[in-house]
Amino acid sequence: MDGTSTVPDPLSPSVSPPTPPVPLTALLAREDLGLRQIAGPDAGESGAAVQWVHTSEMADPYPYLLGGELLLTAGVHISDPAGAGIYLDDYAARIVEAGGAALGFGVAPVHDTVPRALVNACDRHGLPLLEVPPRTTFSGVARAVWQLVAEARHAELRRVTEAQQGLATAAARPDPVPAVLRQLAARLGGWAVLYAPDGAVLHTAGTAPGSGVRQAVHDLSGVVRTAGRPGPVPASATDSVGGTRLTAYGLGGGEGFALGVAAEQREPGDHTITGVAVVLLSLLTGKHQGAADSVRSAALVRLLLGAAAGDVAPLLGGEEWIVVHARGDAGNDPVAHSVAASALAAALGSGLVDTDPDHNLVRLLLPADRPLTAQPGWTLGASAPAAPGDLPAADARADRALRRAEATRAPLVRHRETGIAALVAPAEAAAHARVLLAPLGGNTALTETLRTWLSLHGNWDRTATALGVHRNTVRQRITRCGALLGSDLDDPDVRMELWFALGSGH
Numbered sequence: 001m002d003g004t005s006t007v008p009d010p011l012s013p014s015v016s017p018p019t020p021p022v023p024l025t026a027l028l029a030r031e032d033l034g035l036r037q038i039a040g041p042d043a044g045e046s047g048a049a050v051q052w053v054h055t056s057e058m059a060d061p062y063p064y065l066l067g068g069e070l071l072l073t074a075g076v077h078i079s080d081p082a083g084a085g086i087y088l089d090d091y092a093a094r095i096v097e098a099g100g101a102a103l104g105f106g107v108a109p110v111h112d113t114v115p116r117a118l119v120n121a122c123d124r125h126g127l128p129l130l131e132v133p134p135r136t137t138f139s140g141v142a143r144a145v146w147q148l149v150a151e152a153r154h155a156e157l158r159r160v161t162e163a164q165q166g167l168a169t170a171a172a173r174p175d176p177v178p179a180v181l182r183q184l185a186a187r188l189g190g191w192a193v194l195y196a197p198d199g200a201v202l203h204t205a206g207t208a209p210g211s212g213v214r215q216a217v218h219d220l221s222g223v224v225r226t227a228g229r230p231g232p233v234p235a236s237a238t239d240s241v242g243g244t245r246l247t248a249y250g251l252g253g254g255e256g257f258a259l260g261v262a263a264e265q266r267e268p269g270d271h272t273i274t275g276v277a278v279v280l281l282s283l284l285t286g287k288h289q290g291a292a293d294s295v296r297s298a299a300l301v302r303l304l305l306g307a308a309a310g311d312v313a314p315l316l317g318g319e320e321w322i323v324v325h326a327r328g329d330a331g332n333d334p335v336a337h338s339v340a341a342s343a344l345a346a347a348l349g350s351g352l353v354d355t356d357p358d359h360n361l362v363r364l365l366l367p368a369d370r371p372l373t374a375q376p377g378w379t380l381g382a383s384a385p386a387a388p389g390d391l392p393a394a395d396a397r398a399d400r401a402l403r404r405a406e407a408t409r410a411p412l413v414r415h416r417e418t419g420i421a422a423l424v425a426p427a428e429a430a431a432h433a434r435v436l437l438a439p440l441g442g443n444t445a446l447t448e449t450l451r452t453w454l455s456l457h458g459n460w461d462r463t464a465t466a467l468g469v470h471r472n473t474v475r476q477r478i479t480r481c482g483a484l485l486g487s488d489l490d491d492p493d494v495r496m497e498l499w500f501a502l503g504s505g506h
Contacts, residue, residue: 020152020153020155020156020267020268020269021049021050021051021068021101021152022049022050022051022145022148022149022152023043023047023048023049023050024037024043024048024049024050024070024101024102024128025043025044026148027050027070027141027144027145027148028043028130030144032140032144033132033136033140033141033144034133034135034136035104035130035131035132035133035136035141036130036131036133037128037129037130037131038114038119038129038130038131039118039119039120039122039123039127039128039129040102040122040123040126040127040128040129041126041128043102043128046128048101048102048128049068049101050068050069050070050101050102050145051067051068051069051101051149052066052068052069052070052145052149053069053070053072053138053141053142053145053146054069054070054071054072055071055072055073055138055142056071056072056073057073057074057076057077058077059077059087059091060091060094061094061095061098061100062094062095062097062098065095065098065099065100066099067098067099067100067101068099068100068101069099069100069101070100070101070102070103070104070130070141070145071095071100071102071103071104072104072106072132072138072141072142073103073104073105073106074105074106074109074110074111075105075106075110075111075115075118076110078110078111078115078118081111081115081116081117081118082117084115084117085117085120085121088115088117088118088121089117089120089121089124089125091118091121092118092121092122092124092125092127093121093125095127096125096126096127100127101128102127102128102129102130103122103127103128103129103130104129104130104131104132104138104141105118105129105130105131105132106132106134106136106138107131107132107133107134108134109134114129114131156267156268156269157269159267159269160269160272160273161338163183163187163269163273163276164273164276164338164342166183166187167180167183167184167187167273167276167277167280168276168280169183170182170183171280171284176280176284177194177202177203177281177284177285178203178205180277180280180281180284181193181194181203181204181205181277181281182205182206183277184205184261184273184274184277185205185206186205186206187273188206188261188263188270188273188274189263189264189265190206190207190261190262190263190264191204191205191206191207191208191209191213191217191261191262191263192204192205192206192259192260192261192277193205193214193217193221193259193260193261194257194258194259194260194281194285195218195221195225195257195258195259195260196256196257197225197256197257198256199218199221199222199225202257209244209262212241213241213242213244213246213262214262216239216241216246217246217248217260217261217262218260220237220238220239220246220247220248220260221248221258221259221260223237223248224236224237224248224249224250224258225250225256225257225258236248236249236250243264244262244263244264245262245263245264245265245266246260246261246262247260247261247262247274248260248261249261249274249278251278251281251282251285257281257282257285259274259277259278259281261274272342272343275342275343275346276342276346278346279345279346279349319367319368320367320368320385320386320387321365321366321367321368321385321386321387321388321391321394322365322366322367322368322370322372322382322383322384322385322386322394323363323364323365323382323383323386323391323394323395323397323398324348324363324364324365324366324372324380324381324382324383324398325361325362325363325380325381325382325395325398325399325401325402326344326361326362326363326364326375326378326379326380326381326402327360327361327362327378327379327402327406328340328344328360328362328377328378328379329377338355338357340362340377341353341355341362344362344364344375344378345362345364347375348364348366348370348372348375349366349370350364350365350366350370352364352365352366353365363395363398365391368385372412372414373412374411374412375411378411379402379405379406379410379411379412380402380405380411380412380413381398381399381400381401381402381403381404381405381412381413381414381415382398382401382412382413382414382415383395383397383398383401383414383415384397384414384415397415398415400415400451400452400455401413401414401415403452403466403467404452404455404456404466406465406466407452407456407459407462407463407465407466408456408462433500433501433502436485436497436498436501437485437498437501437502439484439485439486440481440484440485441484445477446477446480446481446484447502448467449463449467449474449477449478449481450477450478450481450498450502451499451502452466452467453474453478454495454498454499454502455499458489458495460474460475485498
């Protein structure tokens, strides 16, 4: 083994998988750039890759490099190429020490050719050196790298999304645990194994590695099985044997099961794919093994495959749930949205998730006793705890809570049934609301505008932001509401009564 590290949170929140680096060979293949490698290890054989581009004429760029850069220079800092051997040797060494991926040297207008001493230094330190022809600008090289990065990111997002769909489908099979393991092994191009709490092998999938690798995975599983970490986010441990990357995950629920994975190649999105498998296997190996729990697993799979929360409410039993509406920064791109939704579900410890990329919306169900906290990059609106039969109403309240959160720029807003609403019988409150609001004629635009405006204390700008309309539209609708209701909406008593009515099922 090359060393072991224990990582407590394998499913830590992230909007999407890390962006894969761009192979240097892909950049060299761009005929429009005309780049040529003249020193350093062959890009194809070494697998050199670039994450970003940085231009610098500093004599020592080390303090300004993060690692993974293609550093571009025109050699302004090289005053005497013929006598700069020692200086350029130190220069190349510092770039390698900082983690630079490659060096690009622009020919003209400062130097007619790449200094021979720089070529020798890059060969000596194993730094790929690219000659940038006079016709190619540094900004053109940077633009090409960003284009390749975007293409690689899109391809990785699509790969992860397809893997997630495959895992969800596998979880719906009659033999869900072996099916999920087979899908995981196939998607990672490796080996997956499920261990019982006592360390016995329950299921395996993929091509079994050598005995040394299998033993190392077994040892890692022991680390996470004995960690005893309860909760939705299990512990993990990583190691490597030769060129094989090993990872073990303790499955959530406190049952002591563990997942082991071995793969020779590790792609950026593999962490996200494995995270989805961990959530599914945690649910499938948890305490619920009876008939009622099999029904609940069916509800989980339906939600993973896109069913609406209300359609599966009868399958969720008698306990109370919280509906969460969430909107992140992934936009309405289906691939990015799906990846972000899965990451959020994993962070909240829920497999009950419904996605709506057209409106950049994610809906989740959480057990009422599970803690809900704000998540980086997300705006959340949560309902009060509700029984399965009341989930449609809770869904509407979560939607209103999300709108309020967006209008007030709060990361999390919870809807709470308190005050007068908690003292009046729901049927009586609903009857009163129908009579009071009847003059609005069931006009959804007017009703939602009035509800949002009241929730934001009559603030025109915030109401416009929450509804996505112009502030003048808000004024016109509120004026119309006042006229139809025959009420002075500036009167606090009127506002209080309307707010009560709007919260009673309308």
